[in-house]
Amino acid sequence: MTILQEHAPNPAADDAGRPIGYGRLQRKEDPRFVRGRGHYxxxxxxxxxxxxxxxxxxxxxxxxxxxxxxxxxxxxxxxxxxxxxxxxxxxxxxxxxxxxxxxxxxxxxxxxxxxxxxxxxxxxxxxxxxxxxxxxxxxxxxxPPLVDARKALDPDAPVVRDEMEGRTDNHIFDWEAGNKAETDAVFAAADVVVSQEIVYPRSHPAPMExxxxxxxxxxxxxxxxxxxxxxxxxxxxxxxxxxxxxxxxxxxxxxxxxGGGFGNxxxxxxxxxxxxxxxxxxxxxxxxxxxxxxxxxSTSFARDYIMQGEIAATKDGKILAVRTSVLADHGAFNATAQPTKYPAGFFHIFTGSYDLQAAHCSVTGVYTNKAPGGVAYACSFRVTEAVYLIERLVDILAAKLEVDPAELRLKNLIKPEQFPYPNKTGWEYDSGNYERALRLSMSMAGYDDLRREQRAKRDRGELMGIGISFFTETVGAGPRKHMDIVGLGMNDGAELRVHPTGKAVVRISVQSQGQGHETTFAQIVAEEIGIPPEDIDVVHGDTDQTPFGLGTYGSRSTPVSGAAVALVARKVREKARFIAAAMLETRPEDLEWEKGRWFVKGDPSVGKTIAEIAMGAYGTVALPEGIDGNLDAEVTYDPPNLTFPFGAYICVVDVDPGTGHVAVRRFVAVDDCGTRINPMIIEGQVHGGLTDGVGMALMQFIEFDESGNNLGGSFMDYLIPTAMEVPDWETGYTVTPSPHHPIGAKGIGESATVGSPPAIVNAVVDALSPFGITHMDMPCTPARVWAAIQGRPRPPI
Missing domain, CATH: 3.90.1170.50 (Aldehyde oxidase/xanthine dehydrogenase, a/b hammerhead)
Incomplete structure (x- = not known):
């Protein structure tokens, strides 16, 4: 594993001794897990x-x-x-x-x-x-069962939900975003238009527990x-x-x-x-x-989108517009966990990371005789499908124009000065330096050398592919002005209490499934009020002990609940200022903060630490009017906007033409999740997401026969990747803090799952391009790859 740091302005990480930033605090959860003392x-x-x-x-x-x-x-x-x-x-x-x-x-x-x-x-x-x-x-x-979503709206199709009064078909919803008329006009005037049906197959989170x-x-x-x-x-x-x-x-x-959730x-x-x-x-x-x-x-599946995508461009490679129509298979019951105002979730981010003139998408949801689908499997409510669509289309456009896919992306990425950037479906990307991230990944990969190696191997008849993906993810589901789940607002609460001896407990409304909340949330509190992380307990997972919130999925823990924790810590810190003023017999406005203590301006020797202030809060100090004693606070955080992490990935594969086997030889992942709280935990999240991507791109597929039998009901049939199928990940990062988040954090938990499938499939298609192959649907199994090769004449060596 290679870790390459790209330094960027990050006020929360300007020295290694601070709890938030480049330090690598060991996970507080691990001692009980490695000793077999987890409690499930x-x-x-x-x-x-x-x-x-x-x-x-x-x-x-x-x-x-x-x-x-x-x-x-x-x-x-x-x-x-x-x-x-x-x-x-x-x-x-x-x-x-x-x-x-x-x-x-x-x-x-x-x-x-x-x-x-x-x-x-x-x-x-x-x-x-x-x-x-x-x-x-x-x-x-x-x-008769209905297992093909394409037939769901046929007049003679079996009706799955005929218990509904007046129900005569399998239609669930129609949803659209963007401006159709503007988009159609841009397409009509474009020099180049490419189109492709792209299937994101049904898959399953398959958590360990x-x-x-x-x-x-x-x-x-x-x-x-x-x-x-x-x-x-x-x-x-x-x-x-x-x-x-x-x-x-x-x-x-x-x-x-x-033991793992991944939306399941x-x-x-x-x-x-x-x-x-x-x-x-x-x-x-x-x-x-x-x-x-x-x-x-029987538990919630994911994906199962049939997407017809189109992209319009000038003859010199300026991308102008994108449009798509999507058929979403939601199974027998629409159990999708996503904002009710957006039946297709955050598919509105299908515009990707590119500066466009217009965009339009329409999504139709249908019932079929399959288990309920639609769970956000390690993605933010359909972001994975949306990114896969645009990144495959960009590669198809590059092939059509006969230009390098990296250069095409560099030409069209949103520029730093354009942020905050309003995309063409109504959402505002918060911040980013996309070109810097892509150039960093190309430098780490040795992109030009890889292309030279590829040309040499093709001359020998060897199949090597290089795939690129650039993604912008939308996470932090929470702004109540935009979204809810069954009427429940998606804001989160946090409560913080500092005990008389200076130890603290923070209670959060999100639930960990391995993300390291007990460590990272303690780090946030430590950064804000100066108590060591080891002296801070994080309580979660018990509704009698924690404030109300909508839980952990869609990478919303740090963007929403993490923000709540930062704000509640600041509220406690401000309360501590008034108590310290009473203890020091001075005015609150005459005090100045340094980490862990309030002191008198101009005389740093006169001050009180948080531990001393906590004891005073519970003691006999005469407190100012309006300060009720105890050192605690609670907040509910309603984020003003989503956050938008992004990344640039490069994948290198080798394909065996005799068997169709795809080996992922190298994978370079550069992520930008804003302020980095704990780099070690970030790396773990990225490694897991990249491995997920290998599974989805190359092996995972829930298939049904014509009778509706599930053909992926065991790990003999539904394959998941192991250490044998993945390379040593090469990870890097840039840091572009979110301007509206209290600590600048954007979230990281699902980014790698969003960005890796298109990079891998783009690499496979690139390897097969000498055969004239421009697209292949996931998973790129050996049988599918071999069949694709057999169906085309072998290129001359």
Missing amino acids: VDDITLPGMLHGAILRSPVAHARLVSIDTSAALAHPGVVAVITGADLLGLGLAWAPTLSADVQAVLVTDKVRFQGQEVAFVVAEDRYAARDALELIEVDYDVL TCGAVADFDAVTGKLTLYETSQAPHAHRTLFAMVAGIPEHKIRIVSPDI KVGIYPGYILAVVGSIVTGKPVKWMEDRSENLM
């Missing part, structure tokens, strides 16, 4: 706890004729068997999704995808519950405690109140350590609700944990 949902055992298991449909589309549970109920150890009919009687058969749709908890009328929940068995142990599933007899009247819950309903107090694998505990609490009718103040959601644990799954119902029915705690096949077959 499946580690929870409560007195008298029962176990639940779900019977899932083997078919994708069928009427439910009958269900007989008598043999299962008679099985030793079985306590209850719950069906859709039981839930109808309880008013719990359908639950709202995060897209304001509804989803069946258990089948009541018909099955809508393979793996859908049909019945729930509660037993004394996991094995009895699983065994009893085999004893439930279900009679299905199988219906599958989904699960332990529900404990106390009938005496009416209190529900639910331990679950949730990325958004507070949103889950509100939705459970809406579904179950339990008063929200009587619901406690606890998300302990989570944002929504509420039927298994969570069934665990709650099981606890209510039996009067005992009920645990439900899914297995790997269940996770791959």
Whole structure:
């Protein structure tokens, strides 16, 4: 791994001794994890706890004729068997999704995808519950399935959601952004227009830990405690109140350590609700944990976009406009976790990082007989698809114009002086120096040398490809003027309390799934008030202990919750100024701040440290009017805008023409996430995202046969990358702080997942360009690459 630092103005990182910046503070979380002391949902055992298991449909589309549970109920150890009919009687058969749709908890009328929940068995142990599933007899009247989104709007297509009154087709929404008339006019006058259908296939986050819950309903107090694998505990609490009718103040959601989320644990799954119902029915705690096949077959998928893209340019390579029409397959229920005002999420960033005259996109969402899709799998609500579209189109344009793809990008990137930059779909990019990032990645890669090596190898008949992608990501979902999820504003709260001895606790509303929140949020507080990070505890994942917020996804933790933490620390610091003034018998305006203490202006020897001020706040000091004692504060942060991290990636691949195997030989990733809080954690996030990109570009694909059978229901079929498939990552960075974020941070968690797939596919297509190949859809598996080569005449050596 190569780390190359590109120094840039960064007021929060001007010396290595500060908590925020270039220092590499070790993760505070790691001691418990490396010792096997992590605490996950499946580690929870409560007195008298029962176990639940779900019977899932083997078919994708069928009427439910009958269900007989008598043999299962008679099985030793079985306590209850719950069906859709039981839930109808309880008013719990359908639950709202995060897209304001509804989803069946258990089948009541018909099955809508393979793996859908049909019945729930509660037993004394996991094995009895699983065994009893085999004893439930279900009679299905199988219906023709709809698995091709292209056919979803055909008049004779099977209607997936025919339970909806008046529903005669599979249409969910139409959404558009940009100006169609202006865009069409630019295209009509353009010298060059290229177009391409581009498919971003359905994939799955496949976290190491599958989904699960332990529900404990106390009938005496009416209190529900639910331990679950949730990325958004507070949103889950509100939705459970809406579904179950339990008063929200009587619901406690606890998300302990989570073994990866990647968007898979944002929504509420039927298994969570069934665990709650099981606890209510039996009067005992009920645990439900899914297995790997269940996770791959039934929990939220991602992507599944069919995009028809076009790009217009002058003959000398100035990009003028881009337009696209998109068909989005959302499966049987629209469970997409994204702002309700934007059904297609942040696809409006499909204009990429380029200075355009016009842009227009339209997106149509449809139902199919697949598991609910639309989860933001390590991306910001469809940013990954949008970036993939524009970066493939730019490479296709470069091939058409016979120009180098790097030079084409350099010619069209937004310039530093154009920021803040209003893109053509209505969003304002906050800051950036795009050319600097791309030139840095080219320098690190030795771009000109790579091109010379490629030419030499082509002369010998060897297939080497060089792929470039430049991306601008939009993250920090939160501005309530723009977005919400099922009516809940996406701003975040933070609470900070400094104890009398100078130690502190900060409570946040986002939930970590491995991002290092306990370290980075402590660093933010340390930077603002001067308490060492090791003296600051970060509390998260418990709705009884933390302020309200919409959770962790879409790289929103640092842009939104991190900003809240910085502001609450500043609020505590300001309160400390008044307390210090009282302790020093002077006026607050006569004090000056240096890290960790307030002192009298002109006399630095007279002052009070934060620890001394904290003791005074809880002590007998006569405090000024309006200062209520204690050293604490709380804030709710409503960001004024999204943040826009960006990056420049270069990938080098070698393709074996005999087998179609693609080997990623080198990968250079230059990212700009604004102010860098902890470089070590940033590198870990980038490495993980790049590995994700290898998986999506080369191997990951959830496919269905014509009967609706999921062909990726295990890790034998749904492949994920390992250390064997990835190179030693070469990472660099530039720093362009966000002007509106309190510490200038933009977010980094998903950038690499956004930027790496197009770089890899561009490299594969570049390797195959001697065969006349200009596009290939993901994943570029050996079979697909080999077939593409066989279908074209071999170029002369």
